[in-house]
Amino acid sequence: DGDHFVLVGDSRDVFVYEISTDTKGPVLDTGGRGGFDNLFITPDDNVLIGWYARGNGRYQGVELYDKSMTFRRQVAPALGHMDVTRDIDGEEVLLWINAGDLAPPVDCQNAVVKIRLSDGFRTCLITFDWSQAQHVSAPHGSGWFFVSTYSSADLSPLSSWPKYANEILQIRLDGSEVRRLAHHRSRPFDGYNYTPRVAVSRDGSRLVYSSNYGLQALLGNLSGYTDAYLIGLRFEENEAPLWYSCDWFSNRLGLHSGGSATPAMTPHAQAIFAFTGTSVRWIGYRDEWSGIAYVYLDGELKTTVDTFASPAQPQAALFSIEGLPAGNHTLAVEVTGDRNSRSRGSWVWVDAFDVVSDDGEVVRFEQDSPAVFYYHCPWFASGLVLHSGGRAVLAMEARAQVGFVFTGTAASWIGYSDQWSGIANVYVDGIFQGEVDTYSAPYYQAQAVMYTVSGLPPGTHTLVIEATGRKNLASAGTWVWVDAFEIPP
Numbered sequence: 001d002g003d004h005f006v007l008v009g010d011s012r013d014v015f016v017y018e019i020s021t022d023t024k025g026p027v028l029d030t031g032g033r034g035g036f037d038n039l040f041i042t043p044d045d046n047v048l049i050g051w052y053a054r055g056n057g058r059y060q061g062v063e064l065y066d067k068s069m070t071f072r073r074q075v076a077p078a079l080g081h082m083d084v085t086r087d088i089d090g091e092e093v094l095l096w097i098n099a100g101d102l103a104p105p106v107d108c109q110n111a112v113v114k115i116r117l118s119d120g121f122r123t124c125l126i127t128f129d130w131s132q133a134q135h136v137s138a139p140h141g142s143g144w145f146f147v148s149t150y151s152s153a154d155l156s157p158l159s160s161w162p163k164y165a166n167e168i169l170q171i172r173l174d175g176s177e178v179r180r181l182a183h184h185r186s187r188p189f190d191g192y193n194y195t196p197r198v199a200v201s202r203d204g205s206r207l208v209y210s211s212n213y214g215l216q217a218l219l220g221n222l223s224g225y226t227d228a229y230l231i232g233l234r235f236e237e238n239e240a241p242l243w244y245s246c247d248w249f250s251n252r253l254g255l256h257s258g259g260s261a262t263p264a265m266t267p268h269a270q271a272i273f274a275f276t277g278t279s280v281r282w283i284g285y286r287d288e289w290s291g292i293a294y295v296y297l298d299g300e301l302k303t304t305v306d307t308f309a310s311p312a313q314p315q316a317a318l319f320s321i322e323g324l325p326a327g328n329h330t331l332a333v334e335v336t337g338d339r340n341s342r343s344r345g346s347w348v349w350v351d352a353f354d355v356v357s358d359d360g361e362v363v364r365f366e367q368d369s370p371a372v373f374y375y376h377c378p379w380f381a382s383g384l385v386l387h388s389g390g391r392a393v394l395a396m397e398a399r400a401q402v403g404f405v406f407t408g409t410a411a412s413w414i415g416y417s418d419q420w421s422g423i424a425n426v427y428v429d430g431i432f433q434g435e436v437d438t439y440s441a442p443y444y445q446a447q448a449v450m451y452t453v454s455g456l457p458p459g460t461h462t463l464v465i466e467a468t469g470r471k472n473l474a475s476a477g478t479w480v481w482v483d484a485f486e487i488p489p
Contacts, residue, residue, distance in 0.1 A: 003019050004017065005017045016045060034053045038082075040084050040094075043084065046117065047064070047065040048082075050080075051063065051079070052079065058071075060074070060077065061079070062075050062078075062094070064117055074120075075115050078098075078100035078101050080099060080101075081134060082095055083136050083137050085141060085142075088173055092116075094115040095113075096112070097134050098113045105124070107127075108127060109127060111126060112147060128149060129164075131162055135147065135195065135198055143172060144171065144172060146168065148168050148209050149166060150186065150196055154187050164180070166185070167180055167183055168182045168196065184196040185211055186210065186211035186214075187212060187216070189223050190224050193212070193225070203257050205354075206233065209229055210228055243271070244270070247265075248350075249264065253314075262351075264348055265291065265347045266335060268335065269348075270334045271333045273330065275331070277329070279355070280324075281317055282319040284318040284349040284351050286307045286308065288344055288345075289343060289345030290308045290349065291307060291348055292338045292340070293336060293348040294332075294336055295331070295332070296332040297321060298329050302321065305318050307348055307349065310342070315351060328405070330373075333348065372405075372485065379402065380394055380395065382394060386447070387416065387446060387483050388447050388484040389483075389484065392481055392484075394481045396478045398470075401467075403464045404463045406460070406462075406487050407461075409488075410452065410455070411452070412449050412452040412487075413450045413463065413482065414449060414483045414485060414486060415483050416444065416447070421475060421478075421480065421481065422468065422469070424450075436450055436451050438480060439471065446483075447483060450465075451465075
């Protein structure tokens with residue numbers, strides 16, 4: 001719960017320490033018990049001790065104690081790499097690698113086993129080839145956990161490669177889905193440091209692991225060499241590609257993901273998130289002053305979400321959807337200004353978004369594509385056949401912006417220029433790139449390439465076009481046009 005540690009003193013005295021009250025609980029003296037390898041504190045402040053001895057007796061395998069260090073039950077007969085979390089129904093569970101089990105089920109060997117701590121009930125989630133070992137790590141009640149696999153053999157792609165070998169995996173707590181995030185590319189050039197040992201943050205937004213990346217063989221590094229790597233699994237509320245209409249505020253508290261979140265209570269205030277993937281989850285904050293929001297996916301109203309809660313729930317999963325077609329999508333959260341009868345306010349909070357990515361690719365995105373956003377000031381539609389797709393948009397007020405989210409290394413803005421066109425600012429990933437004078441005379445230019453950016457690092461980027469309200473002396477107006485965007489095939 002973020003308020004307790006389980007600690008050990010003098011290599012034998014185990015106790016729970018409460019941070020908020022600076023108090024130490026009763027002590028379990030483990031002296032003469034054969035020794036233990038690890039300690040875990042559970043979400044409800046119970047304690048797990050992993051003993052070296054295997055078997056079904058006391059002080060063997062993995063035992064469960066309450067926070068007063070009173071023994072409750074044995075939950076596993078042998079040590080294993082493991083972690084604790086809450087299941088999707090709120091139950092405390094242990095995620096245990098059963099490779100050391102004395103008598104594992106025939107169909108559940110070298111597996112991740114979910115053990116319900118309330119009664120010891122076991123569920124086999126995923127099995128691995130015996131050539132692989134695993135580390136496991138779980139965030140706080142997200143419905144997922146993470147596994148890193150590793151082999152003591154120096155595998156080659158030219159030889160037999162077992163499924164999930166040397167990978168970082170994200171797995172549902174019910175075992176129904178495995179997401180293959182990365183190959184860690186660490187090779188067994190020492191006895192321990194090469195193992196990746198994946199560890200996820202409590203909120204599930206970041207995970208770290210170690211890898212030597214084979215640099216002992218490639219560069220002649222020392223055998224114990226290793227580096228640390230981080231994978232970002234979450235878009236924070238202040239990161240691209242996320243746009244806000246007016247009347248959103250910033251709130252900086254340590255309880256939020258990344259230390260900050262964005263609330264609003266003005267009706268119709270929107271936060272729009274663009275993503276490329278097959279699932280998305282809105283992370284927000286719920287309390288006694290929270291109200292009701294609409295959620296739209298790709299412009300279609302999906303549901304109404306009542307965000308009221310008592311007591312408060314930081315980093316709560318307020319909405320999620322899966323099984324989307326591969327490609328670009330938008331998720332919009334809109335404040336309704338309404339609240340239920342128990343709430344004292346109508347605040348709606350945006351803290352972060354979680355996404356599962358894919359490699360969908362589109363060459364041209366029209367101005368009404370889900371990857372294109374308009375904000376700050378009004379844009380107007382023009383329905384002329386000379387535009388790409390028969391439509392374009394234009395604006396003349398300063399700070400009117402269009403944002404395009406894309407995955408790739410290059411992108412182009414397709415526009416329109418004539419005698420009434422003005423000057424635009426161009427930004428890439430929030431960095432000002434320069435001005436573009438879109439004036440053209442004596443002839444107009446339809447579907448013209450107004451600006452191209454290239455040489456970007458692979459990944460997701462944003463290209464923003466902003467009307468300045470300025471023009472050169474020859475122009476009769478300050479209009480800036482957006483017709484489409486292109487990325488190389």
